[in-house]
Every structure is written in structure tokens, then in C-alpha cells.
Amino acid sequence: MRGSISCPGAEYARYGGNTSCLEITAGGRRMIFDAGTGIRTLGVELARQAPLDIDIYFTHTHLDHISGLTFFAPLFDQRSSVRMWAGHLEAPYTLKKVVGHLMQAPLYPVSLDIFQARVEFSEFRAGDTLSCGAVALRTAPLNHPNGATGYRIDYLGKSICYITDTEHREGEIDRNIADLCRGADVMIYDSSYTDEEYERYRGWGHSTWQEGVRIADAAGVGTLAIFHHDPSHDDAFMDNVARAAAALRPGLAPSGLPRVLVAHEGLTLTP
Template sequence: MRFWGVRGSIACPGAEYQTYGGNTSCLEVRCGPHVLIFDGGTGLRPLGLHLMQNGGAASEGSEIDIFLTHTHHDHIAGIPFFAPAFCGKSRIRFWAGHLKPESSLHTVLCKFMAAPLFPVPPAIFGADVAYQDFEAGETLSPYPGVKLRTAPLNHPNRATGYRIDYGDRSICYVTDTEHVAGQRDSNIVELIRGADLVIYDCSYTDEEYAAKYKGWGHSTWQEGIRLCESAEAGRLAIFHHDPSHDDDFMNRIMAEAQAARPGTVVAREGMVLTP
């Protein structure tokens, strides 16, 4: 898997974000020949350009699946700029598990890409685009041998966590969720139990969360460690960095987290991990 966007809330340009990156949430997971993308933040644009290059996975008749945790702006801002969506007969499936029964993913994206917020609607896409709504908690099988377990997360307007099982390896993508101090979220513990890699919403430190961020819908890197310990999971990847956390701040988090649980990594744009 490869990180294309690791930031939360809003994209952050500037020299102080060069090490870890300023694009918002997007990661690419390869399961054999299959391309699975998780979230469509601003990192989706450079990923799309990469897929269109020689040796990339976007071509006539290619299939790409994009699984959204939710549809807050920082997780969908890159969708209108995803180059493969304009590529002939390519097939793209968008998935979301947080909108039923009140709405649908197609409806939400049509509102997002509508005047006066955006000049053209999703109908502008030239690819064969499908929209798949499900309910968090379901197990998905987009391809033979690829299993995605899902779970509801504690976030305003709801969100979905994912576990990808392929072969004998597993990756969990659990972002935009808030914990309850002193408790482990049983939905998350069961989702990540025994997983090789856990990518978790570590927007804040425990100190920041207690001081001013309760109720904001996000968690801490210390809670990520506690969850991985409770679930006997493998490596933790700290993810969804707050815009106020520049490279120096993230370097300090990396040192503290690696001391607390060796093997922990801080996600940065371009980082490739193999579970």
C-alpha cells in the first residue's frame, strides 16, 4: 500500500509540511492486480495522474474501486480531479457505508459537484462510474479472494472503518473516529484484531484531546497504541495529521510513539508499506 494523502481537515501547503505531506486522506492498496483506493481527499489527484502514466493501472477497461470512510470535504475533495474518471471505458466503483437509509452516495456527490459550489456534475465523467451504498458492518467482496470487513465509527454524520484481507495479510483503515477516554471501542478492537497493519486516526495527542478536542470526532496516537495492544494487532501507522502539526511536531510524535511501541510509523506521503 502507498499513502497519497495523510493530512486531516484541510490540505496544507508550505515548507513546514514537506516531510510528511500536506494532502488530505488517500491511500492505494494493491491486492494482486486489483487497485483499491481508500478515501478521495486531495491526495487522489496525484494518485490519478500516477495511474494514468505508463505502467499505471488506468487504461481502457481497467477497474478501480474507491472506498470512502465518509463524505466530509477533506475526504472527497480530490474526486472531481481524478484523471481515470475521465478515461473512456474504464470502470470505477465508489463505495460508502455511512449514508443509508437517509441518502445515497450518488446524491451526495451530485450535491457536492453542483453550482454554485462546482461548475460541472459527476455526469461529466467519461468512465463507467457506479455508486455502491452499503451499511457499515457488512462484509464486502469486490473481487474473488479480496474480503473487506467494515465497522461503524464514532464520527459526526457517521463514518466507516475497513479491514482488507487478501491472501494471508490484513490491513485496517480506521480514520475519523473518536474514542471514549478510558474505554476501548469494541467495534474497532474486533475489526483490527490480529491485523498486520492498522492505520488509525491519530489527529491529536492525549493532552490536546483532553484540553480542547473532546467531541470533535477524532482520536489520538496514544489511543491507537492502546487499541493495537488490546487487539494484539501488528504495526500501527499514525494517520490523519492535524493541520497545526508541522514536520517538527510530527517528528516529536514519531520519537515518542516509537519509544512507546517499537515498530510504530508516522504516515507520510509516498510511504509504501507491505504488511
């Protein structure tokens, strides 16, 4: 849930310092979204449950969203299967080539051949509808340098949307995002900045927590989860964000979850 770069240190202890990684389980399927540094600890826990059948969906392949992939323990277990998906890449890039480039000299000591699990790489186009067993995944393109993909996961009348990294358009609601998230139980949204900070970071491909509130209200989202915290935002800063956001979206959603919350490491939601 940390953006751009992982942040160790006592001042990040409560909200956490690992970069983006989200696990969703539904319909007997295990889906992982992004492979930031947080995927390492997830992999340690999952390794105890092998054999595994896992899908990893990438919003995009900037370093903070893939830097933990090569430390994901299930990739080194021959009993497991791991499928990786990306919807933002344009020719000549493919997901396999991107991961292969990450794992080559002088950047990395071993190559893709080190993986022992059954690994598959697949591309789709942001905007496609995917399926993962009984789980439906809708996607939409996001406004980010080099492209990114937003996801909506629906199962048995419950829905969660994962929207990071994206930059809003000032003065208007991004219709791609609002349409994808319409009526969702939970929207996890790129809230790297405040509205006051945004002027300094225009064009960097990120949004604000206040814009997350505006989109959540416009799209009838039950719970907004503030996500992708900027490295300069320590625990004290995020406490202030949490109070300000709760004042704008007080109370509980129909699911029983708060109408707004600030994501932290280890947070588990059951919509």
C-alpha cells in the same frame, strides 16, 4: 494523511499536506480508500496505466475526504471503470446524491455528466462484509459526526485496517475497532491529536496517537501507522510524535515493519 484541510508550505514538506487517500493493491484488484486531495496525484500516475478497473471506498463524505474526487483523472477516461462505495449514509442521502451535490452550482462549474468512465455508486451498511474478487473486506461503524466506516482488508493471510475518522471513548477500548483489527499486520489509525490536546477537541470526532497505541496493543496489531495529522502539526511536531510513539512500541513487527510509524505522503508498505 493530513486531516481536515490540506496544508501547503515548507513546514509540511516531509510528512505532506494532502488530505486522505490510500491505495491498496491485492489479488489483481486496485482499491482506493477516500478521495481527499491526495487522489489527484494518484490519478495522474494511474492514468498512464489505462484502461483501469477501480473501486473507491469512502470512510465518510466530509469534504476533506472527497475534495479531490473531481480531479481524479481515470474518471475522465472512457476506457476505465470506477465503482464507488459508502457505508455510512442514511436516507435520503445516497453516495451519488452527495457527489452530485458537490458538483453543482454555485459550488462547482460542471456536473456528474462530465465523467466519461463507467461509474457506479453503491451503498452498504457499516458492519457488512464485502468482497472484491479474492480480497475480503470487513467493515465496522466508527464514532464520528454523520457516521463513518472502518475497513479491514484481508488477502492470502495478510491484513491491513484503515480506521479514520473516529473518536475514542476515554478509559475503554472501542470494541468495534479492536475486534475489526484483531491480529492485523497494519492498522492505520486516526491520530489527529495527542492525549494532552484531546480535552480541547472532545466531540469533534477524532482520536489520539496514544489511543492508537493502546488499541494496537490490545488487539495484537503488528504495525500502527499514525495517520490524519492535524493541520497545526508541522514536520517538527510530527518528528516529536514519531520519537514518543517509537519509545512506546519499539522494534519490529513479525512482518519486518516497525511496530509504529508516522504516515507520510508516498509511503509504501508491503506487510
